[in-house]
Amino acid sequence: MHRIDGLILDMDGVLWRGPRVMPGLATFFQAIRRLRAGFILATNNSTRTVGQYVDKLAGLGVQVRPEQVLTSAYASADHLLGMTERGAKVYAVGEEGLDAALESRGFRLAADGAQFVIAGLDRAFTYRKMATAATLIRKGARFIGTNPDLTLPTPSGPLPGAGAVLAAISAACGIEPTIVGKPEPLMFQQALAWLGTDPERTAVVGDRLETDILGGKNAGVRTILVLSGVTSKELLAESPIRPDWVFDDIGALSTALER
Numbered sequence: 001m002h003r004i005d006g007l008i009l010d011m012d013g014v015l016w017r018g019p020r021v022m023p024g025l026a027t028f029f030q031a032i033r034r035l036r037a038g039f040i041l042a043t044n045n046s047t048r049t050v051g052q053y054v055d056k057l058a059g060l061g062v063q064v065r066p067e068q069v070l071t072s073a074y075a076s077a078d079h080l081l082g083m084t085e086r087g088a089k090v091y092a093v094g095e096e097g098l099d100a101a102l103e104s105r106g107f108r109l110a111a112d113g114a115q116f117v118i119a120g121l122d123r124a125f126t127y128r129k130m131a132t133a134a135t136l137i138r139k140g141a142r143f144i145g146t147n148p149d150l151t152l153p154t155p156s157g158p159l160p161g162a163g164a165v166l167a168a169i170s171a172a173c174g175i176e177p178t179i180v181g182k183p184e185p186l187m188f189q190q191a192l193a194w195l196g197t198d199p200e201r202t203a204v205v206g207d208r209l210e211t212d213i214l215g216g217k218n219a220g221v222r223t224i225l226v227l228s229g230v231t232s233k234e235l236l237a238e239s240p241i242r243p244d245w246v247f248d249d250i251g252a253l254s255t256a257l258e259r
Ligand SMILES: [Mg+2]
Pocket: 010, 011, 012, 013, 014, 206, 207, 208, 229
């Protein structure tokens, strides 16, 4: 663990779980800073803006810069920058976080003549949006999905996630999207590029085996599972996905990092 130069941190289930903030949050970031390790906060959630995450963390006593937060929406916008020039027309099916990400990279949000369709979680998804997206894709627009999560955990149980929106559009046009978020490697590869660290000396910290840990493995980085989120010891024992390290929570991880 002393060879880790960079951390890619999941947030929900790691730094907090729903409304409950993990004990030792500020201490964890102090430990990372003492080690002079770089970090990127990376989330599949495409609905919030980077500024909203910066503000949330500041409210918890942790100062992070906007360039230390990568959502699947910003990762999708950056992926698009590698395919086309700024100013290209993009049809976005999503919420505030996706529109903000695309506009911050200079893309124009428009359906008419769009060469790209980017879709993620959209809690105002309609038949009209599905039809517009499917028609553009049928005419040759590239189809990109922010993240594949089929469901979204809520206090009242799982609700449809980004993956359900993507599945509806895919069903209507017969074409599957390129996925940017975890467990696909694109977002983690961008995080690596931002950190500038060697994959062997970079670790993903997450609470979910099928996204964080599998995604880390797909991107060729080391993997750290914390048991403070959705994965229990029992689920871990049954899974074929094996993280490099396992800790109860960020408190235990802080201790290991400082050892
Ligand atoms: Mg999580």
